[in-house]
Amino acid sequence: MGDKDREPFQLSFNGFVKVDFQGSRVTSDGGLLLVRELDERLGLGKLIDEHLSDTRQGENTKFPLADLVRQSVYSRLAGYEDLNDAVRVSTDPTFRLIGSKKNWDRGAALTSRLQSFETGMLAGDENLIGLMAVNRELIAQAEAGDRSERIVLDMDSTESPVHGQQEGSAYNGHFESVCYHPLLLFNQHGDCLSAKLRPGNVSSAEDWDELLLPEIERQQVEGKSVTFRADAAFAKPEIYEAMEERGVSYVIRIPTNKTLELEIEDILFRPPGRPSAKPLVRYKSFRYQAASWSKSRRIVAKVEHHAGELFPRVGFIVTNMSLPSRSVVRFYNKRGTAEQWIKEGKQATSWTRLSCHRFRSNEVRLQLAVLAYNLGNLWRRLGLPRRIKSWSLTSLQHRLMKTGGRLVKHARYYWLLLAEGHLNRKLFGEMLARLAALPVPGG
Numbered sequence: 001m002g003d004k005d006r007e008p009f010q011l012s013f014n015g016f017v018k019v020d021f022q023g024s025r026v027t028s029d030g031g032l033l034l035v036r037e038l039d040e041r042l043g044l045g046k047l048i049d050e051h052l053s054d055t056r057q058g059e060n061t062k063f064p065l066a067d068l069v070r071q072s073v074y075s076r077l078a079g080y081e082d083l084n085d086a087v088r089v090s091t092d093p094t095f096r097l098i099g100s101k102k103n104w105d106r107g108a109a110l111t112s113r114l115q116s117f118e119t120g121m122l123a124g125d126e127n128l129i130g131l132m133a134v135n136r137e138l139i140a141q142a143e144a145g146d147r148s149e150r151i152v153l154d155m156d157s158t159e160s161p162v163h164g165q166q167e168g169s170a171y172n173g174h175f176e177s178v179c180y181h182p183l184l185l186f187n188q189h190g191d192c193l194s195a196k197l198r199p200g201n202v203s204s205a206e207d208w209d210e211l212l213l214p215e216i217e218r219q220q221v222e223g224k225s226v227t228f229r230a231d232a233a234f235a236k237p238e239i240y241e242a243m244e245e246r247g248v249s250y251v252i253r254i255p256t257n258k259t260l261e262l263e264i265e266d267i268l269f270r271p272p273g274r275p276s277a278k279p280l281v282r283y284k285s286f287r288y289q290a291a292s293w294s295k296s297r298r299i300v301a302k303v304e305h306h307a308g309e310l311f312p313r314v315g316f317i318v319t320n321m322s323l324p325s326r327s328v329v330r331f332y333n334k335r336g337t338a339e340q341w342i343k344e345g346k347q348a349t350s351w352t353r354l355s356c357h358r359f360r361s362n363e364v365r366l367q368l369a370v371l372a373y374n375l376g377n378l379w380r381r382l383g384l385p386r387r388i389k390s391w392s393l394t395s396l397q398h399r400l401m402k403t404g405g406r407l408v409k410h411a412r413y414y415w416l417l418l419a420e421g422h423l424n425r426k427l428f429g430e431m432l433a434r435l436a437a438l439p440v441p442g443g
Contacts, residue, residue, distance in 0.1 A: 027094040029078045030405035030418045031396075034431050035379050036098040039070070042141040042378070043441035044134070051130035051137070055121060063109050067099040068117045069134075069368075071108050074098060076372035079397050081350035083118070086111040093407035093416065104414065118368065119361040128360070131367045132194065135374060139191045141441050142378050143222075150225045152188040154338035155212060155234060157181055157204040160197075160352035160366075167359035170201035180354060182366060185211045190341045190377050195370045197354070197363045204233030209242070216246055227251070227321075229335045235318065237293050244320060251319045251332045254299070260288065260316050264301045268312060280305040283325035288318075300328045345373045348393035382438060383431045399423070 009019040039045075045066045054065045075089055089095050090108040097104060109117070122131060160180040162169040171178050179200040185193045194211045212228070219226050227249040230239075235254040243250040254260075261268070267282040282303045289296035297318050302325075304313040317332050345351045351369030354362035376393045384391070391399070399422035408415040418428075 025093060025407045027092050027405045027407065027416070028403075029092060029094045029401055030403040030416060031401035031423050032074055032078060032094050032098060033416070034383060034400075034428070034435070035074070035077065035375055036070075037432065037435050038379050038383055038438075039375060041435055041438045041440065042138055044070075044138060044375075046441070047134045047137050051133045052122075052127050053124075053130070055124075063103065063113065064100050067103060068109060068114065070098055071095060072114060072118060072368050073372045073375065076349045076351075076369050077376050077397075078401055079348070079350075081353050083111050083114050086114050093405070097407075097414065097416070105409075118364055119356060119358070122364045122368075123358070123360045128363060128367070131364065131371070135367065135371045136193060138371070139187075139193060139374060139378070142191070142382060144441075145439055148224070150227060151219050152227045152229060153193075153212065153215060154186045154188075154335055155184070155208060155228070155230050156186075156338050156342060157183050157198075157233065158342050158346070158352065160354050162200070162354070164357075166354075166357055166362070168197075168199040168362075170199050172200045174204075180352075180362065181206075182352070183207060183211060184338075184342060185215060186338050186341055189381055190337070191374055191381075192341070192345070192370050192377075195351075195366055197359070197366045199359075205236055205239070208234060208239065213242065213246075216248055220246070225249070229332060229338075231335065237290075240297065240318065240320075241294070249319075249321050251317055251321060251328060251335075253332065254316050254318045256314060256316055260299065260301070261314070263288065263299070264303060264314070267301075267303050268314075270305050270312070275305065275307045277307055279307075283329065285325045300325045302329050341377075344393045345369070348376060348397060349373045383434050385427070385430050385434075 011019065048066045048069050052065060052069070054061070071086070071089070074095065075085060080089055086108070087110060090110055092108075095108045096106075099108060121127060158181075159172065159175040159177060160182055161177050162179055169178050169180060172181060181198045181200050181202055181204070183196045183198060183204075183206070185195070187193055193215055196207055196211060198206060216226050216228075226246075228243055229251050230253075232253040232255050235252050239252070240250065263286050264284050267284055271280070284301045284303075286299055286301075287296040288299045298320065300317045300319060302315045302317075306313065315329075317328060319328055321328055321331075323331070349369045349372040351366055351373060353369075354365050356362045356365060373393070376396060380389060380391065380393070380396060403418050403421065403423045405416050405418040408417060
């Protein structure tokens with residue numbers, strides 16, 4: 001009876017086809033091995049050992065600390081947003097092979113083990129800070145090969161909707177929902193340098209200094225000039241003053257008011273005659289001092305007249321840069337890429353899926369999701385050929401990570417035989433060569 005239960009299925013429409021189930025030998029995430037190769041080149045395992053403490057004892061140490069971190073991170077990167085997926089992931093050959101050798105045949109951790117790991121061990125003060133350090137130092141390894149003299153920092157907040165009575169959740173009038181309100185800081189390459197989970201009812205700029213000022217100091221120690229870019233939620237005199245004291249250039253949108261509109265009344269008019277299909281755009285630069293400011297600052301205004309619209313579109317930017325007005329506006333408009341990166345993080349690694357009751361547990365989940373996002377973004381930046389560097393993280397998931405394969409074990413080696421689709425032999429070899437060319441972390 002037992003042997004019969006293991007026989008393959010026969011199909012009536014084609015007698016030459018047989019179907020069998022060998023889940024422990026078949027993977028759907030073969031492309032993750034390239035991310036694991038990148039993680040090795042950047043020294044993620046060493047960073048985990050340096051910054052995270054393992055407080056487990058006895059049988060609880062069955063899975064090494066680095067294996068548990070990788071399983072949590074790689075699961076999110078592959079699109080498994082819920083720990084309930086750990087049951088399926090634990091038998092997947094790819095997830096077994098990215099861990100320690102002793103688990104290659106045994107399998108990865110199950111849901112209960114990962115749950116206690118994320119909400120217990122990582123939720124301690126020391127390990128939460130350590131997890132943030134792992135994320136930042138991983139990016140630092142990639143920065144070691146970056147010879148650019150300037151870094152652009154983009155700060156923004158986003159909404160993380162909640163469902164139920166979760167600690168720290170509150171109604172946010174701007175998003176019109178009960179949510180958390182995370183704050184995120186990016187560089188111009190799309191790396192999320194730091195993230196902080198905050199209650200839902202705080203202002204967008206709350207705790208800006210905790211994330212921004214240490215990063216400015218870090219970059220200036222490296223000898224780089226820093227430029228800060230943000231939307232009108234960060235139009236605060238204390239931010240302007242902090243940037244000016246540190247010699248940081250800034251470009252920040254500010255809300256309109258009557259005084260500002262009076263300054264540009266000479267460019268608000270629409271020229272007589274039939275309007276052209278192409279928008280008419282005008283710029284103006286002038287000095288302005290609000291009542292709460294200690295001094296006057298440069299304001300750049302942009303006025304757009306569009307066909308079919310009665311009133312012009314008007315925007316104001318406060319800056320200490322000396323670029324021409326048009327260049328200032330164009331530079332500020334690139335801030336929209338930060339919003340795209342936030343969208344990618346939400347869609348690809350579900351970093352706003354924070355469903356735990358405890359606020360601290362959700363802080364951990366956010367940091368793990370950010371680490372997963374950064375691994376994916378670093379893979380895109382450092383490992384992908386130019387022709388596909390513009391792919392989104394969700395495209396990378398569906399086209400490259402989600403590659404089927406079969407694991408075959410021989411006496412000395414494990415063979416992972418991958419199906420050719422978007423990820424073929426040539427592309428795999430190209431990416432592997434790029435990763436092999438990365439400098440190995442010192443020490």
